[in-house]
Amino acid sequence: MPHSDSSDLEPDSSHALHPTIREEVQDLMMSSDNDTVHVPPPHLAARFSRSSNLRRKSSATSSRRNSLSSHHSSRSSRSAHGGPCSTHIAQHLRRASIIETRKARLADRAAHAEQVRLRAALAKAAPRASTSSEERALAAKQAREKFLAQVAANCAEEVKRAKKVAEDTREKKAAEHLKLKEDMIERLAEAEKRRLLQQQIQRRPRTATLPSVEERKVLIRSPRNESEAAKVIQKAWRNSKRRSIVSDFLELGLTLENIQKTSFEDVGSLLSQDKVLETTTKVLRIYGLQDNDSDLTGESTATRTFLSAFLVLGHPAQVLSQEGEQEKDLIEKAKNALLCFDTVVVNPSLSPSANQLELLSDAYTSFQTAFTAWKDRDSSVLLDTMLAQFVELDAIWQTVKNDKEGLVSEDYREGIQHNQTLLLVRLKRLAGPDRAMKMITAAVRKSRKAKGKKEPVGDVRPRAASIPSADATAPTLTPMEASVSDIDVDTPEPGNRKATSLLPDNRTIMHELAINKEYRIDTKPKMDMRENAIQAVSANMRQGFESGHGDLFIVAMAETIREKLLSLVVPGKSLHTLISDSLDTEMIANQVKMGAFSYQQFFTFMNSLLPKICAPVRDAEVKALADDQTEDPIERLAKLNYVVDLLSVDHANFSLQMNAPLLIKEAIGYEQRCFANTVGGQTLKRTSKWWSEAKRKTEEEIVRRSGRDQSTPANRATSDKIYIQGLVDLAIGVTEWREVDIPETLELDRSRISRMRVDILHMVVISAILLTAKNLMRRDVRSQWKEQAQRMWDLPFTDGQAFIAAIESRYALPPNTKTQLSGTTERILLDGRNRQVSHPVVKVLLQKIKAHVYTRLSASSADERVKAASSASQVLSSGGLAEFVVQIGAMVDELQRVADVDREAHGKWYDDVIKAVNQEDVSGA
DSSP states (O other), rough: OHHHHHHTTOTTTTHHEEEEEEEEHHHHHHHHHSSSSOOHHHHHHHHHOOOOOOOOOOOOOSTTTTTTTHHHHHHHHHHHOOHHHHHHHHHHHHHHHHHHHHHHHHHHHHHHHHHHHHHHHHHHHOOOOOHHHHHHHHHHHHHHHHHHHHHHHHHHHHHHHHHHHHHHHHHHHHHHHHHHHHHHHHHHHHHHHHHHHHHHHOOOTTOOSSSSHHHHHHHHOSSSHHHHHHHHHHHHHHHHHHHHHHHHHTTOOOOOHHHHHOOOHHHHHHTTTTHHHHHHHHHHTTSSSTTTTOOHHHHHHHHHHHHHHHHHHHHHHHHHHSOOOHHEEEEEEEHHHHHHHHHHSSOOOSOOOOOHHHHHHHHHHHHHHHHHHHHHHHHHHHHHHHHHHHHHHHHHHHHHTOOOOOHHHHHHHHHHHHHHHHHHHHHHHHHHHHHHHHHHHHHHHHHHHHHOOOOOOOOOSSOOOOOOTTTTTSSSOGGSSSSSOOOTTOOOOOOOHHHHHHOOOOOHHHHHHOOOOTTOOOOTHHHHHHHHHHHHHHHHHHHHHHEEEEEEHHHHHHHHHHHHHHTSSSSSSSHHHHHHTTTOOOHHHHHHHHOOOHHHHHHHHHHHHHHHHHHHGGEEEEEEHHHHHOSOHHHHHHHHHHHHHHHHHHHHHHHHHHHHHHHHTTHHHHHHHHHHHHTOOOOHHHHHHHHHHHHHHHHHHHHHHHHTTTSSGGGGGHHHHHHHEEEEEHSOOOOOOOGGGOOOOGGGGGHHHHHHHHHHHHHHHHHHHHHHHHOOOOOOOOOHHHHHHHHHSOOOOOOOOHHHHHTTTSSSOOOOHHHHHHHHHHHHHHHHHHHHSSHHHHHHHHHHHHHHHHHHSSOOOHHHHHHHTTTTTHHHOOOOTTGGGGHHHHHHHHHHHHHHHHHHHHHHHHOOOOHHHHHHHHOOO
């Protein structure tokens, strides 16, 4: 290869020469002699013969030994060693490789730097999130600030409390200092008064011949001008008028000794005289206890308040209902007021000092404040009592106002209006006209709302029931209630069906309807008995199915449901035909016999039928029955029977609502026929025994009250009195009664009388506990603790602490009072658990209820009944039964209706019993 070619191989033109150089190198390598063995020099041979483990280990991929230029260099050196061209080519290739490697490395570094720059920019642009340490530091700071704020608040509260204690102590010391100062001023004023009085009393000298009056006249200085003379005359006139008024007041004899010696009625009439009121008003006015520009009403009230002090001190037993702390404070302040007043008016010729007038004014103001507070509390009790009386009269009027045939409303109208007018006048006088009218309106509205007809929730009219047309002359009745005269009383209802049914028998319905015109059948009393009967029937059905006789039970249940459903629909209608055909007894019996009866189809049919018959108010029960997918057919049949019974009750109540007037007219006659069929020709032994006992008690009471004198009708044991005595003894009691205690004539009222006796037991027990608490706490026994009584009503008689807690929920009991009340409560509750009357308070309360109920039931005329009803609230409240005035009044009304229906329906049987008892008494005598 020429030298000129090698000189042209510069670094700048290496890329263009690379293909040519490579071809030349390849040609040289290919043209080498294969037969010639080239032996390297010794120093090169030694280099190639080195151990492999002494070789330098290969470095990274970027090392020059592993590069392509190094490979070409070593290869070219082995193949063409020593040539100048090969050396130059190897150097050129190595330099090119090194440059390319560095360029690649720099490019990688530039790319890495760009990535780092981008990540730094992104990190800088992104929002900085708080680390966990920063969060903990922030939370610690907030907790520290909260703790410091709490400490500051506690310190502020302590400082405030300390300031308040210091201020109270300072005010207390200032008040004590002021009181000592006033006492000192009062003592100095008394001393000054005594000194002046001593100076005014000039003793007559022993050697003097002129009387003291003439001496005083000589000492009087004459006025120097007309102004002084006018002042002297005015002062003398005022003193003369004052002496005249005080003398007139002293002539009345209003002293504490005279008031105590006179009866309370005479004192009341004396203090209500116009002369006494006018004279007292003048006395109070001249001493500055009344303003001259006050109105007449204010003067009259202030005067009566002042005169009330004489009544409070002279007759405290008649004026004050109890001896509480408020009453003691009132007595003490009334005594101070009268003592100051006596000090002022004791000598009319002397003018009272300014200190005396100031003491009188303070004492009178204190008494007036205490009297107003006591009157407000006592007036609240009086207002409640009179409102209860007014409401009771209104309830009586609401009961009898619609009775046009018997003219009962005309008999009651005059008496009720007269008593309500008196009560209205007293209420207006005590509470003011506007407030009295508002209270009366609210009380009457509340009473009428409570006693009004309770409308059921929702629509209770069955969808399948028929409504009589407006132009019908008589109501359309279903066969069940078609005519009470057509009911066959000789055929009793089946025992099982009567037990499992929620409907009472026809006689009970007619009896309850005669007592209460708004009577509706209630399912609650028979729920427990019905559940027990259903469980018994279900058990029998299960035994029948297990023994292989379940077919008979299925047919019987289907027949029962069919009869109940047919009684709920109108004959001839589509539903009646559907039920009659689908629930045919013979068809069901054949299906059961052949094994083709399907419970699923039967329940599906009932689920589709019941919504068409039931009332809208029963949609929830019907839907629950349809949604119930219990696999046990016996349980589903029991639930179905229960829903059908509910539909029967709704249908019966709707029929009673539509046909009540017709049924009420024939209720007495129907009861007479049923009772005659039940009794037959038998003797009423229980009724005779009950009448004999009532007659004996009535005669003993008459003898105890008036002796043997029976000349007046009031002292005779009439049949009405005997009947009322027996009815009261039967209903008003707490002990358990036996089966033979109830007479045959009152057999239908057995559950009613049992409920009344339980209510009486609760009344006397709760009233005894509340009365004991009132006496221990020195509260007015007439006050009504209705909230506590309502809470105690639902408490069992085994938990005495619950009764105490009911009282403590409103009134704080001192430890000693609580201990005494707890002991008394346990003894009273023991009587309640044993249903006996051994505690004295319980005995008294039970006797008061009996006497009150007997008095109201035995009232014969309308005036007597109105009078007894108007005084019921006052009598019961004063006797410790203020919380149960309304309940006892309702009980009296119910017993009155029971007595009227019983005597009208069983009158002829009572006549026979009376004759038999009288004959026994005559034969025994």
